Amino acid sequence: MVAHVIAKLMGPRESRLWGIVSMRKALLSGLAAALMVVSMPASAGTPKNILLETARPVPDAREVHVYVGQEEIAAEINPSQVSMVTGGGLLGALIDIQIQAERAKKAEAAIQPIRTALQGFDVDALAEASARSAIEKMPWFQPGEMTFSRDTSASGRIAVLDAARTSQVALITFVYDVSPDFSAIRVLMAVEFAPRDTPQGKSATWRLTNGIVYRQSVTSVVQLVRPATDINYNAGVWAENGGARARRALTLAFAKVAELAPRATLITQADAKAMNSKPHKAVVVAGFAGRQQDSDDGGTLLFNGGYVHIQTLEEQA
Numbered sequence: 058m059v060a061h062v063i064a065k066l067m068g069p070r071e072s073r074l075w076g077i078v079s080m081r082k083a084l085l086s087g088l089a090a091a092l093m094v095v096s097m098p099a100s101a102g103t104p105k106n107i108l109l110e111t112a113r114p115v116p117d118a119r120e121v122h123v124y125v126g127q128e129e130i131a132a133e134i135n136p137s138q139v140s141m142v143t144g145g146g147l148l149g150a151l152i153d154i155q156i157q158a159e160r161a162k163k164a165e166a167a168i169q170p171i172r173t174a175l176q177g178f179d180v181d182a183l184a185e186a187s188a189r190s191a192i193e194k195m196p197w198f199q200p201g202e203m204t205f206s207r208d209t210s211a212s213g214r215i216a217v218l219d220a221a222r223t224s225q226v227a228l229i230t231f232v233y234d235v236s237p238d239f240s241a242i243r244v245l246m247a248v249e250f251a252p253r254d255t256p257q258g259k260s261a262t263w264r265l266t267n268g269i270v271y272r273q274s275v276t277s278v279v280q281l282v283r284p285a286t287d288i289n290y291n292a293g294v295w296a297e298n299g300g301a302r303a304r305r306a307l308t309l310a311f312a313k314v315a316e317l318a319p320r321a322t323l324i325t326q327a328d329a330k331a332m333n334s335k336p337h338k339a340v341v342v343a344g345f346a347g348r349q350q351d352s353d354d355g356g357t358l359l360f361n362g363g364y365v366h367i368q369t370l371e372e373q374a
Contacts, residue, residue, distance in 0.1 A: 105272040106362055107329065108250075108322045112270060118201035119250065120223045123188045124230040125181055126209035129172045130242075130303075131234040132164035167288045168235060174300025180307060181205065184231045187246065187315040191229075194319035200227070214251075215261050221253040225270065231314075233307065239291035240284035241343055241367075242303060244310035246318055247274045273321045277313035278343045278367040279306035306370055317364045332360040343367045 103109055185205060192200050201223050206213065209230060218226055228249040235242055250270040255261055259268070281302070284291050295303040324332075337348035340359070345367070347359030356368035 103326065104329075105269055106274075106321075107324060107326055108271045108273070112250075113197040113322075115199055115223070115225045118199045118223045119225050119227045120201040120221050121188065121192065121203040121227045121229065122214075122217050123185055123203060123205045124207070124209045124228065125184045125205070126207050126230070127232070128207070130168065130175060130180075130307075131232070132161075132168045132239070133234050133237050133243075164237075164288070167239060167292045170292050170296035171235065171300065171303055174296040175303055175307075178300065178304050178307070180233065183307060183311045187231070187311040188229045190312070190315040191246070191248075191318040194315075195322060198227075211262060211265060214265055218251055218253050218264055219261075224253050226251050226253060231311075233310070235292075235295070236278075236344060238284065238286065239288040239295070241278050241280040242295070242306040242310060243276060243278045244307065244314055245274060245276045246314035247272070248318055248322075249273075271322075273318070274363040275314050275317035275321050276345070276363070276365045277310035277317070278345070278365065279310050280343060280367065280369045282369055282371075302370060309368070309370070313366050313368075317366060321364055329360075329362075 185203070188203070192198050206217075208214075214228060217228070228247075228251055230247040230249075232245045232247075233243065249265075249272045251264050252268055252270065253264075255264060256268075281291060281294055284294075295306075332350060333348055337350060337360070340347065340349050342349075342357050342359060342365075345359055345361065345365045347361035347365055350358040350360050350364075352358040352366075354368070356366050359365040359367070
C-alpha cells in the first residue's frame with residue numbers, strides 16, 4: 058500500500074530510485090539481523106554472515122551471477138520521521154510519504170549533472186572486474202561460469218538457481234549511489250551463496266531465505282574533501298571536469314569492496330564478537346554506525362556485521 062502511494066507521488070525515474078534504495082536497505086537489514094545472531098549462544102547456530110571453513114569448498118563449483126540492478130547512479134534519501142514525531146496514525150504516515158516523495162524528486166533533480174558527467178563510464182564493467190578480483194583473492198572459491206544481470210528480483214534469482222549446473226550458486230549484487238547530502242559516493246557489494254536444489258517440502262523461495270548458506274555485505278564510502286551542506290553544490294563538484302571526481306570515487310570504491318569481501322569471508326564468530334566488543338569504539342561515520350577497527354590505509358574501517366570503509370577523495374582527483 059505504502060509503495061503504491063509513493064509510486065503515485067513520484068515519477069517513473071523517482072520510483073526506480075526508490076526501488077534501488079529499498080534494495081540497498083533490504084541487503085543491509087538482512088545483515089543487521091545476522092549481526093544480532095552473532096551475540097547469541099553458539100547453540101543458536103551459525104549466523105548467515107559467518108562462513109564456516111568447512112562450508113567454503115563445494116563438491117563441484119559455484120556458478121557466479123553478478124547483479125547491477127541500475128543503469129545509472131542513484132541517490133539515497135533520508136526517510137522522513139514525521140509519523141514518529143506526531144505519534145503515528147494515517148495522517149502522519151501520509152505526510153511521511155509526501156515528504157519522502159518530495160525529497161526523492163529533489164535528489165533526482167540534483168543528481169542529473171553527475172549522471173550526465175558519467176555517461177560513457179562503464180560501471181557495469183567495474184562491477185564485473187570487482188567481482189572477479191574478489192574471487193581471485195579466495196583460492197577456495199571454485200568459480201564456475203560468470204554471468205551478468207539487472208534482474209535482482211526474487212523470481213529472477215529463482216530462475217537462475219533453477220537453471221544452475223552447479224550445486225551452489227554465488228549471487229553477487231552491487232548497489233552504487235550518492236549519500237543523502239551528496240557528500241559521498243558509496244558502493245555496496247553483497248555476496249550470497251545459495252543452493253540450487255529445493256528440499257522436499259520447501260518452497261522455491263526457501264533457497265533465498267533460510268536456505269542461504271552465506272550472506273555478507275561490504276561497503277566502500279568515498280567522501281569529498283570539503284563538502285557543502287547544499288546537495289546541488291556537492292553534485293556540481295562531483296560532476297565538474299567531466300565527472301573526474303565521481304569516476305575516481307567509483308573506481309576506488311569498487312576496488313575497495315573487492316578487497317573487503319574476501320576478508321569478510323574469513324570472519325569467525327569469535328572474530329565478530331571481538332570486533333563488536335567495547336574495546337572498539339562505537340561511532341557513526343558518514344552516516345554508518347559501527348565499531349571502529351584498526352586500519353592501515355588512512356581510512357576509517359567499521360564493523361557492523363560486515364565491513365564499511367570510509368575514505369576521503371584526494372583533492373587532485
